[in-house]
Amino acid sequence: MKKILEEYALNENRRAFLGKMALGAGSVALGGLMGMNFLREEKGIISTDTGTSGVRGALNALHHPAKAKRVIYLFQSGGPSQLELFDHKPLLNQRRGEDLPESIRDGQRLTGMTSDQNSFPLVGSQFGFKKHGQNGTEIGNILPYTSKIVDELCIIRSMHTEAINHDPAITFFQTGSQQPGRPSIGSWMSYGLGSENENLPTFSVLLSRGTGRPNGQPLYSRLWGNGFLHSLHQGVQFRAAKDPVLYLNDPDGMTRQSRRQMLDKLFQLNSMQFEETGDPEINSRISQYEMAYRMQTSVPEVMDIQNEPDHIYKMYGPDSLKPGTFAANCILARRLAEKGVRFIQLYHMGWDQHDNLPGAIQKQAMDVDQASAALVMDLKQRGMLEDTLVIWGGEFGRTNYSQGTLTDANYGRDHHPRCFSMWMAGGGIKPGIVYGETDEFGYNIVKDPVHVHDFQATLLHQLGVDHERLVYKYQGRRFRLTDVEGHVVKDILS
Numbered sequence: 001m002k003k004i005l006e007e008y009a010l011n012e013n014r015r016a017f018l019g020k021m022a023l024g025a026g027s028v029a030l031g032g033l034m035g036m037n038f039l040r041e042e043k044g045i046i047s048t049d050t051g052t053s054g055v056r057g058a059l060n061a062l063h064h065p066a067k068a069k070r071v072i073y074l075f076q077s078g079g080p081s082q083l084e085l086f087d088h089k090p091l092l093n094q095r096r097g098e099d100l101p102e103s104i105r106d107g108q109r110l111t112g113m114t115s116d117q118n119s120f121p122l123v124g125s126q127f128g129f130k131k132h133g134q135n136g137t138e139i140g141n142i143l144p145y146t147s148k149i150v151d152e153l154c155i156i157r158s159m160h161t162e163a164i165n166h167d168p169a170i171t172f173f174q175t176g177s178q179q180p181g182r183p184s185i186g187s188w189m190s191y192g193l194g195s196e197n198e199n200l201p202t203f204s205v206l207l208s209r210g211t212g213r214p215n216g217q218p219l220y221s222r223l224w225g226n227g228f229l230h231s232l233h234q235g236v237q238f239r240a241a242k243d244p245v246l247y248l249n250d251p252d253g254m255t256r257q258s259r260r261q262m263l264d265k266l267f268q269l270n271s272m273q274f275e276e277t278g279d280p281e282i283n284s285r286i287s288q289y290e291m292a293y294r295m296q297t298s299v300p301e302v303m304d305i306q307n308e309p310d311h312i313y314k315m316y317g318p319d320s321l322k323p324g325t326f327a328a329n330c331i332l333a334r335r336l337a338e339k340g341v342r343f344i345q346l347y348h349m350g351w352d353q354h355d356n357l358p359g360a361i362q363k364q365a366m367d368v369d370q371a372s373a374a375l376v377m378d379l380k381q382r383g384m385l386e387d388t389l390v391i392w393g394g395e396f397g398r399t400n401y402s403q404g405t406l407t408d409a410n411y412g413r414d415h416h417p418r419c420f421s422m423w424m425a426g427g428g429i430k431p432g433i434v435y436g437e438t439d440e441f442g443y444n445i446v447k448d449p450v451h452v453h454d455f456q457a458t459l460l461h462q463l464g465v466d467h468e469r470l471v472y473k474y475q476g477r478r479f480r481l482t483d484v485e486g487h488v489v490k491d492i493l494s
Contacts (some may be wrong), residue, residue, distance in 0.1 A: 013429050015200045030033070039140030051490040057194030059465070060074050064466030067428025067494075068389040069196070072333050072344045074372060075391075077170060078217055079420070081398035083123040084361055086421035087157050088138040089442040092124030092400055100401045104443050110302070111164055113354060113403060114414045120401035122441070123411045126358055137434055142365040145373035151432040152376050152385075153423045154492050155196050158436020158445045161396055161417045161452050166352065169395035169417070174223045174453055176481045183227035183472075185456065186343035190233040192470045193463065197340030201236040206329040210350025212364025217352050224345060231281065235345060238332065240324030305331050315378060317370035327371035334378055337388055343452045351394055354403050355412035376425050385426035390461055393422025400442045419445045422455075429493045453486035460486045 100120040129138040133150035146153075163169035168178035171226070175182035183191070186203030195202040205224045210216075213348060224235030274282040308331060313320050319327035326348045328397035333344045348368055353360045359456065372392055379385040397420025399411035419438045457467040460481065467486055471478045 007167070009281050013321070024193075040209045057190070057192045059192050059470070061399075062441070062464030063245045063466040063469055064461075064464055065265045066462065067387070068342070068426070068462040069387045070337050070340075070342050070465070071389045071391065071427070071459065072337060072375065073172075073185070073186075073344060073391045074375075074393075075173075075347050076331075076351050076368070076394040077171075077219060077347050077416055078166070078213065078353075079394045079396045079398060080351045080364075081353065081357065081361060082157070082419070082421035083400060083413070084357075085140045085143060085365070086155055086265070086423070087139075087419075087438060087442055088129040088140075089124055089400065089438075089440065090441065094124075095122050096124060097121045097406060100298065100443070101115070104439070104441050106444075108418060109164065112417050114399070114401075120399075121406045122400055123402045123406055123413075124400075127362075130156075133432055135432055135434070137432075140365075142362055143369050144363065145370040149376050152380070152425050154425065154429045154431065155421060155423045155434045155437055156450055156455075156489075156492070157419070157421045157434060158447065158449050159393070159397075159420050159422055159452075159455065160445060160449055163396065164415050164417050166395065166415075167220075169415075170223060173395050173455075174481050176453065176456060180222055181227055182479070183229045183233065183481075184224050184235060184345075185459070185481060186224060186235050186345055187226045187229050188460075188470060189231040189463065191229050191472065193342060195340065195342060200336065200339055200341050202341065203233065203235040203320060203343045203345070204336050205235040205237045205345045205347070207237065207239075207361060208324060208326040208329050208346070208348050208367075210326070210348055210364045210367045212360040212362075212367070213350040213352055216350045217488075219347055219349060223347075228356060228479070229472060240328065243286045296494065304318055305335065312378070316374040320371065326368050327374075330375045332372040334375060334384075336382065337379070338382075353398070353412060355410050356410060356416060357398075358410060379426060387427065389427025389429065390425045391422065391459070392424075396420055416443075418443060422490070428494050429462070430492050433492065435489070435492050448491070450489055451485065453482040454489055456482050457486035458489045458492070462493075464477055 019343075026141050083092070098121065100122055105120070109115075125140060127141045129140055129183060130147070131137065132139050132147040135151075137150045137153075137155065139147040139150060161172060163172050164177050171180055173179045174184045184203075186205075190202035192203075203224065207219065224237070226234035268281050270445070273279075305328070312331065316327045316331055319325040320331055322328060326346065333346055336344050350360075350364050350367070353364075376385065376390055379388050379390070397416045397418075399416045401413075402411040403414040404412050419442070435448055436445065436450060438444065439446050460467045460470065467480060467482045467488075471480045473479075
């Protein structure tokens with residue numbers, strides 16, 4: 001009790017008084033940033049934009065015309081091997097078993113898993129590549145469905161990063177920093193651009209576990225966290241379960257009317273607390289309660305895919321009938337995009353193949369190949385691909401040498417941050433092109449490198465946002481997704 005009284009007295013000192021003098025303007029500004037004006041009605045607080053018109057973001061206007069309205073990011077967690085999928089290197093097959101020349105490795109640091117190896121035997125893909133599309137783009141044979149849509153894709157073969165281990169590498173891609181605590185891409189978009197639908201979260205997350213390595217690297221919820229932004233902007237995870245969003249449903253015995261009355265009273269109490277402390281997070285919490293109330297009816301509708309026509313299930317593959325699979329999540333991603341969700345993040349785990357790569361990567365590719373291609377074509381047939389940016393890729397690539405013993409039928413690959421591949425489609429990205437080039441060993445970039453911050457800057461650019469101008473002041477510093485780097489890759493823009 002003494003501590004509570006001391007804290008209350010502290011709130012009443014001169015500094016708190018001066019702070020409260022600014023609350024009138026501050027709360028109005030906050031309401032503007034959050035797209036809410038906190039007007040009181042019979043049904044509680046309401047948005048300045050009613051119906052499905054959405055919630056305004058921090059940016060009063062786009063910095064330039066946008067090519068994309070939304071993003072579907074198919075993140076392949078674990079580091080897919082570019083050498084089996086997108087970057088054909090015949091030299092590795094010709095020199096199979098030979099040691100990687102030191103002049104190529106050039107002293108690059110290695111992970112603790114291969115740093116003690118006595119040799120680094122080169123190994124190419126045993127699955128082969130074929131040319132596809134109008135430009136004869138080479139795609140690994142374990143991606144037959146992706147091969148069919150190659151004319152819709154921009155394949156970047158020259159991605160690179162600084163992180164060499166999973167957690168900092170994924171964190172870097174998702175937040176722009178290898179250190180935890182920064183807002184994720186989806187949170188930045190929620191903060192800056194707001195929502196096109198006030199009945200669903202701006203930023204939604206779906207997880208699936210692959211068959212290539214079912215017990216592989218875990219993922220942490222901070223990857224879709226809001227960091228130092230208001231909690232209103234954190235990602236909302238949807239699950240393949242009876243309750244897609246945890247704690248969303250009312251307990252047994254509570255009616256819709258009772259929930260409404262409870263929220264109205266809670267609004268009054270929170271408003272009183274805000275007047276006392278001026279903590280802006282209170283207003284964020286009010287908005288979250290109201291969003292949850294609206295989601296009670298909107299989420300079951302969007303998550304129910306049983307009424308999808310048979311040809312859609314056939315397009316996405318047999319796994320699309322199994323809740324929680326990557327294929328089923330791809331259908332949900334399209335449905336969320338149709339409802340105006342701005343950033344949809346799919347994480348698919350299991351690409352971390354340090355050993356038994358030939359067997360594991362085939363299973364992993366089968367998990368995602370048909371559904372990824374189907375999502376692109378489904379969006380196209382609905383007229384949505386032109387303003388939806390679809391992204392496919394992981395946190396780094398894999399080495400051109402075998403981790404562990406190389407045999408006639410088996411090998412593994414370690415982490416490789418120096419070069420790897422990913423693809424983008426729609427949203428104003430040039431279709432049917434390959435950007436960047438690696439050396440004949442598939443170890444170093446020789447043309448058009450694309451850093452993680454360049455990728456992030458380009459993503460924001462397609463949404464009409466200048467990455468250097470979407471900032472948030474925190475602890476005396478102006479933070480942004482791309483930190484102090486990043487350049488838009490203009491050559492891949494249509």
